[in-house]
Amino acid sequence: MQVMIDICIVPLGVGVSVSDYVAACQRVLQDAGLKHQMHAYGTNVEGDWDQVMAAVKRCHEVVHAMGAPRITTSMRMGTRTDREQSMDDKVRSVEDKLSPV
Amino acid sequence: MQVMIDICIVPLGVGVSVSDYVAACQRVLQDAGLKHQMHAYGTNVEGDWDQVMAAVKRCHEVVHAMGAPRITTSMRMGTRTDREQSMDDKVRSVEDKLSPV
Amino acid sequence: MQVMIDICIVPLGVGVSVSDYVAACQRVLQDAGLKHQMHAYGTNVEGDWDQVMAAVKRCHEVVHAMGAPRITTSMRMGTRTDREQSMDDKVRSVEDKLSPV
Amino acid sequence: MQVMIDICIVPLGVGVSVSDYVAACQRVLQDAGLKHQMHAYGTNVEGDWDQVMAAVKRCHEVVHAMGAPRITTSMRMGTRTDREQSMDDKVRSVEDKLSPV
Numbered sequence: 001m002q003v004m005i006d007i008c009i010v011p012l013g014v015g016v017s018v019s020d021y022v023a024a025c026q027r028v029l030q031d032a033g034l035k036h037q038m039h040a041y042g043t044n045v046e047g048d049w050d051q052v053m054a055a056v057k058r059c060h061e062v063v064h065a066m067g068a069p070r071i072t073t074s075m076r077m078g079t080r081t082d083r084e085q086s087m088d089d090k091v092r093s094v095e096d097k098l099s100p101v
Numbered sequence: 102m103q104v105m106i107d108i109c110i111v112p113l114g115v116g117v118s119v120s121d122y123v124a125a126c127q128r129v130l131q132d133a134g135l136k137h138q139m140h141a142y143g144t145n146v147e148g149d150w151d152q153v154m155a156a157v158k159r160c161h162e163v164v165h166a167m168g169a170p171r172i173t174t175s176m177r178m179g180t181r182t183d184r185e186q187s188m189d190d191k192v193r194s195v196e197d198k199l200s201p202v
Numbered sequence: 203m204q205v206m207i208d209i210c211i212v213p214l215g216v217g218v219s220v221s222d223y224v225a226a227c228q229r230v231l232q233d234a235g236l237k238h239q240m241h242a243y244g245t246n247v248e249g250d251w252d253q254v255m256a257a258v259k260r261c262h263e264v265v266h267a268m269g270a271p272r273i274t275t276s277m278r279m280g281t282r283t284d285r286e287q288s289m290d291d292k293v294r295s296v297e298d299k300l301s302p303v
Numbered sequence: 304m305q306v307m308i309d310i311c312i313v314p315l316g317v318g319v320s321v322s323d324y325v326a327a328c329q330r331v332l333q334d335a336g337l338k339h340q341m342h343a344y345g346t347n348v349e350g351d352w353d354q355v356m357a358a359v360k361r362c363h364e365v366v367h368a369m370g371a372p373r374i375t376t377s378m379r380m381g382t383r384t385d386r387e388q389s390m391d392d393k394v395r396s397v398e399d400k401l402s403p404v
Contacts, residue, residue: 008274013217016271070218
């Protein structure tokens with residue numbers, strides 16, 4: 001089963017600057033070989049369910065290992081059986097409807 | 102690693118009434134032997150990370166098998182290394198501060 | 203327009219214990235006269251859209267005033283035009299399907 | 304109070320294709336003059352709290368008017384009092400830490 005997620009990992013107990021932790025998670029996704037795209041309030045990831053979820057778990061482990069005693073993550077997860085749809089497809093299907101003729 | 106999640110599974114393409122699908126997911130959590138508590142806009146689940154995430158995957162599989170071609174789930178996931186804290190502990194720690202002397 | 207939300211307000215830069223801030227938000231909802239129900243990973247609130255959103259804004263203001271320099275909130279918001287449905291109705295519609303005959 | 308949000312609006316009861324509704328919401332944000340950036344699983348918006356939340360309400364109104372009887376939205380909302388930070392700043396602060404020397 002393929003899944004597309006949008007994930008925002010928030011470490012608590014480490015002050016207000018969280019960019020070191022977000023950067024570490026980007027490296028986890030990179031090392032996992034998963035297609036991902038960061039935006040200003042989270043990161044899109046797509047791939048096989050088990051591989052994506054293993055990377056999410058690894059992010060929590062890495063952020064704890066960096067010193068964060070508590071983490072709260074918010075995540076959206078999308079699956080579909082009717083057809084395949086990539087991250088690029090999703091954006092394009094909306095942009096096509098916004099484009100001037 | 103223990104995790105506490107709050108999950109809201111939304112099937113698309115099956116009309117506006119989603120209670121059959123939510124009920125099926127409650128049964129998945131029950132069968133998995135995981136502590137869980139439904140509320141009006143999601144369900145709290147706590148347990149071992151791998152067992153909880155396996156149940157989440159099973160929910161997606163079951164809801165697709167019931168006929169939903171597309172699912173979008175929103176989920177919060179909390180982990181902590183400083184101490185154990187159950188669902189009941191979390192609610193009680195707030196209620197203690199709200200109680201009149 | 204009526205709305206039902208599920209909200210989880212997370213203050214950053216104030217350590218790992220957030221129960222004081224959650225308790226303050228419960229008081230905001232209470233003072234606003236809005237129907238609300240806390241669970242282990244958030245709070246359900248229902249009411250008129252403008253009144254609910256004014257209370258959400260007030261929660262952010264109060265948590266900042268208590269000393270949190272940064273807040274990240276995750277929220278679900280449900281509206282429907284086909285019929286009215288309360289928090290209690292939503293839970294009951296699922297529980298009815300889980301009940302043994 | 305400035306706010307940065309990430310919003311994903313999901314219409315129910317209109318089938319599996321939601322791109323028309325997402326496109327309509329992009330127009331609402333455009334018409335509101337708010338800075339926004341769509342990604343594959345939501346849209347970032349930044350601006351004054353009241354203006355942003357007015358646009359979110361308008362999105363729900365427009366999507367209902369297009370025929371969706373039910374909407375469930377998931378949203379992150381970030382505020383901070385320590386400093387100003389734009390959507391571009393947030394992405395850059397992480398990318399700086401990922402860049403090779």
